Amino acid sequence: MALLLPAVPLAAQAQTPTATDSVNIRRIYDEALARGQSYENLRYLTGQIGARLSGSPQAAQAVQWGQLTMEKLGLDRVYLQEVMVPHWVRGKPEKATIRADKGKGVSLNVVALGGSVGTGGKLRAGVVEVQSLAQLAALPEAQVKGKFVFFNRPMNPLYVETGKAYGEAGDQRRSGAVAAAKRGAVGALVRSLTLAQDDLPHTGTMSYQEGVAKVPAAALSTKGADELSQLLKADSNLSVELEMSCQTLPDVKSYNVIGEIKGTKYPVQIITVGGHLDSWDLGQGAHDDGTGCVQSIEALRLLKATGLLPERTVRAVLFMNEENGNRGGIKYAEIAKANNENHLAAMESDGGGFTPRGFNIDAAPAVVRKIEVWQPLFAPYGSGQFAQGHAGTDIGPLKGQVQALVGYDCDSQRYFDIHHTAADTFDKVNRRELELGGASMAALIYLLNKYGL
Amino acid sequence: MALLLPAVPLAAQAQTPTATDSVNIRRIYDEALARGQSYENLRYLTGQIGARLSGSPQAAQAVQWGQLTMEKLGLDRVYLQEVMVPHWVRGKPEKATIRADKGKGVSLNVVALGGSVGTGGKLRAGVVEVQSLAQLAALPEAQVKGKFVFFNRPMNPLYVETGKAYGEAGDQRRSGAVAAAKRGAVGALVRSLTLAQDDLPHTGTMSYQEGVAKVPAAALSTKGADELSQLLKADSNLSVELEMSCQTLPDVKSYNVIGEIKGTKYPVQIITVGGHLDSWDLGQGAHDDGTGCVQSIEALRLLKATGLLPERTVRAVLFMNEENGNRGGIKYAEIAKANNENHLAAMESDGGGFTPRGFNIDAAPAVVRKIEVWQPLFAPYGSGQFAQGHAGTDIGPLKGQVQALVGYDCDSQRYFDIHHTAADTFDKVNRRELELGGASMAALIYLLNKYGL
Structure with a gap:
């Protein structure tokens, strides 16, 4: 049957956009600004389901919600893609106290890092503060053994793009527990990955390494980290008492949720747009990444509502398990490969639902140049910042x-x-910022579909 | 003595920025991101002084605060510029109730528009809804006489820049009461100027006209406006009962607050940067326009802290009475004219303290082109959107x-x-967004100073 379909063009020339493109993109934005559905969809997902860590009952509810929401749009096909996901549970609220020689203990707001083992009751130990993994590696073992390693390097405030600072400081959270255990430490305390100065601890994924002891790892708020650092200067023999009951249970069956508009001319060629349906268990997973999910669904709705039905197949994918395993993303690519699918482009929204700035493109230079030709079409919407980078x-x-x-x-x-806190809630999302984002995504899909790459 | 000073260059050529400019601008941003003082200054102004309507004791406190804050920076000169300002007071919290034939009254959240007369006790009248001043003008007098005119045209959601929608819908608030009174109405009820759908009424200035009866004018929340509109469809004879005790008292002596760095080479030529120190009496005047004030002060601090001391004189001006009279702005220009001052450029921040996008320039085309040459220097900070427009x-x-x-x-x-509500409070301001704004302003002042126009 494939022979009856028009061949998919192999490579497109860079195409200068036309006045029609400008008009059609304006129609997409108008529809989003006047009748966008992202915000009300997000209100439901965050308010009625809430946080939805992989393996949780809420994650299962979110799968049902995603399927139902896309079915209501009358897409050509809505289906689930099975994937086994990790099942980590936080258990009881964590407790931590700084105990110095004199005076009573100082409570610290902490949360377990995702994937951490528990403490098995109260775990009390001294603390050694470091600014980096390299500094830890250079310390004499006697200064580390039997202690908590306290990773306290702040995110660099000088980057304009905060994601860059997050990436750089993130090694402490991701690899701190393994590095600490290798030196004989009993646990890792990690400064929260944020540029804010407050008492809100930020969770996030960490990992263990085969053959290295699994020691518990917790995040301190930036305020708590500064306090601990200051107290350590006065009394380097102070101890911290940590209590966490988190644990990893057996993997659970879950799903990516996929909705499709079948291409009218080249249905075998696929454009994917997605966000991740799972979230951390704190807050409501609003900006991370409820917004990406509702925007991806909205992108398809906008194409339908404006009558700009694509010649290529466009898929919205709500990925499961981005936060602690990326099993959904891996499964989607595996199945695409196994089925020999023809993928033109894949787009993701996972940096929050704030005012659009543009797109980061990860492609061969010639392909980047083709996409950059469309930049002027986005300038009127303030989203014409096209850069090469992580997608x-x-x-x-x-x-x-x-x-x-x-x-x-x-x-x-x-x-x-x-990010990754109890404060990632619906009220932090602005309706227009969110809807403008969905429109930007739909506009780029419209161009990808029309011109190819 | 002026003869001993170097002559001020009359007109500069458009100057291509150098690598040094790029480095110096990076230093300005670094200082702002690492050690910016705008946020803590704003915390004080909003938290310790709060709302500061012209003529109020808080406005007087804000003048003292502005003077002291700039004196602490060690500027070359800090002084006050006397100006008489209007003194309108809201009185007791306003009350409004919809009374239909059947059932009990429906309460409406309302606030008096700034400058409105009070109702002199309870004022009850029927309601006629219109979408525009033109529609009101076309109505038979019998449909208007003795009633409230209810101006209910929403802001246009389709503009990407919300300020444009505000400007277009604002005629209802500014001129509604006069237009209503001319047709024999007893008052004006105006839909709040916002794109949000909630129960928060927005105040703002309105005016009366010589020879036209002064009728009271109040703002309804968007939710309240929609409710009233719906009830009117069911019962066009319903009435609204309004009670407002606002009044205008005699003018009060107040001040613009001015701080100066004297130019090292062309001190007679002046670059002004400012925001307005007064605010409406609801909320804390955080985004409107505490942020503009602290950013203007910060712009001068950043030039000093980076050692980029200007050759021309740079003035931070905290203007008094932007909201209901603009007496401070008028006075500043009058005195500049009377003193034959030489002004190169004047910059204002009065659109909130959100993430910078760029600058709107109001100047001759040749001057705009000179400024646009600097645009690439701002692109790395996401603030390179230069446009012609209201400044x-x-x-x-x-x-x-x-x-x-x-x-x-x-x-x-x-x-x-x-905007203009009880929700314009410090917690709505993000530290980095605010500090990035002050840096953008300082960077443009650096270039204006270096190259002239």
């Missing part, structure tokens, strides 16, 4: 199977204030 | 006495959600 975790495994990975880029100043 | 109310009266009026432009999506 997204969920779509990452498609690399090599797709011509372009595209990351939706929005204002990054507020994101890490609430 | 600001406070600096507006300088037009014709200055070569360029420049409006600092920042993200506009959230501004009208809280």
